[in-house]
Amino acid sequence: MVRDSREGERLAARTRAWPPGDAGTLPGVNGTNEQAGGAERTRRVLSGIQPTGGAHLGNYLGALRWWVDFQDRYDAYYCVVDLHALTVPGDPEELRKATIEMATVLLACGLRPDRCTLFAQSHVPAHAELAWLLECTASMGELSRMTQFKDKAAKGSEESARVGLFTYPVLMAADILLYDADLVPVGDDQRQHLELTRDLAQRWNARYGRTFTVPEAAIPPPGRGARVMDLQEPASKMSKSAASDAGVLYLFDDPATIERKVKRAVTDLDPPGPGTVRWDREAKPGVSNLLELLAALEGTGPEQVAARYDSYGKLKSDLAQAVVSTLEPIQARYRELSADPATVHDVLRAGAKRAAVHAGEVLERARSAIGLLQP
Numbered sequence: 001m002v003r004d005s006r007e008g009e010r011l012a013a014r015t016r017a018w019p020p021g022d023a024g025t026l027p028g029v030n031g032t033n034e035q036a037g038g039a040e041r042t043r044r045v046l047s048g049i050q051p052t053g054g055a056h057l058g059n060y061l062g063a064l065r066w067w068v069d070f071q072d073r074y075d076a077y078y079c080v081v082d083l084h085a086l087t088v089p090g091d092p093e094e095l096r097k098a099t100i101e102m103a104t105v106l107l108a109c110g111l112r113p114d115r116c117t118l119f120a121q122s123h124v125p126a127h128a129e130l131a132w133l134l135e136c137t138a139s140m141g142e143l144s145r146m147t148q149f150k151d152k153a154a155k156g157s158e159e160s161a162r163v164g165l166f167t168y169p170v171l172m173a174a175d176i177l178l179y180d181a182d183l184v185p186v187g188d189d190q191r192q193h194l195e196l197t198r199d200l201a202q203r204w205n206a207r208y209g210r211t212f213t214v215p216e217a218a219i220p221p222p223g224r225g226a227r228v229m230d231l232q233e234p235a236s237k238m239s240k241s242a243a244s245d246a247g248v249l250y251l252f253d254d255p256a257t258i259e260r261k262v263k264r265a266v267t268d269l270d271p272p273g274p275g276t277v278r279w280d281r282e283a284k285p286g287v288s289n290l291l292e293l294l295a296a297l298e299g300t301g302p303e304q305v306a307a308r309y310d311s312y313g314k315l316k317s318d319l320a321q322a323v324v325s326t327l328e329p330i331q332a333r334y335r336e337l338s339a340d341p342a343t344v345h346d347v348l349r350a351g352a353k354r355a356a357v358h359a360g361e362v363l364e365r366a367r368s369a370i371g372l373l374q375p
């Protein structure tokens, strides 16, 4: 949805718009929603990204390019989830810096402050307050089943894992429910968190009366960037917290680094020839990941891409080229924008002002439904 906020336009002019590329569309996603009260309204979208670590190609293909696409079709809210970043150890000064940097990345990817509401999660205190109300409806059992908690806690020790890491998905549910979001564009790794959000919303609505819109996940189709895998360990997803950088393509890697990482990507052992390059995630996870990456970048499918190749070498050099040409304009925009962090900070402040209006209304609905006395 194009907002007619003068402030947004002014900030957009200051951040100079970069036109979003043709990211394609997710199947089954329409522009309006009849869910809320029968009346048709523009569907609302919310998503978030953590400001920890550098953004990588998995973030971009699984989520960020869809955020850019969705800002023109929906009423879109996007946040840098700085409160979520507190669930793991980190340096306070670094967090402040990383929050501005991530907002800069999002603008460099093509978000425009006159077309979406971009803000820092902690600037809208309703997120933390609704999280508490939802925590009082979620059960220990359902949170214990969240695989991301189990994985992250397993990396350290569960005994010393922060309580916030355990309740993390409830804060995420609050992020989504506060905006009556219909759609949540995320990568496949967030599927379970979205299911929990739906369960919490439905349970609350059944117990306290209709309060929340039940959201849907908008995950790219399989094989098209929904789950980008590590180039060195194709059984694990590409992740900011990977033990080694060798298998992670960061949005700010230079062309030589991209070429090197792609060239060294693990493939499978079959001899070259017809049928060697095929999309088969079980038998050929390494090459399947490369095919999916190229397909996602080109907007085609992995099987179509596979049909063009009979050697890994050519596939790898074409993939490296495609990654470089996708990232070049983003990197150039980032260099410009990062020279003016004060403007990016202003974008976040203006976004939080707008976000707080809707979040305040929904929080009030929730406070009243659960039985809190009016102040």
Ligand code: TYM
Pocket: 046, 047, 048, 049, 050, 051, 058, 059, 060, 061, 062, 063, 064, 081, 084, 171, 172, 175, 176, 184, 185, 186, 187, 188, 189, 190, 193, 225, 226, 227, 228, 229, 237, 238, 239
């Ligand atoms: P985060 O910060 O880990 O990742 C941001 C987005 O990138 C997607 N993603 C991937 N997609 C494909 N392949 C990958 N290898 C890959 N790695 C990451 C993620 O699915 C995500 O969409 N819990 C969330 C942040 C969050 C949030 C929210 C998201 C907090 N509140 C509300 C949506 C709505 C997270 O940690 O994302």
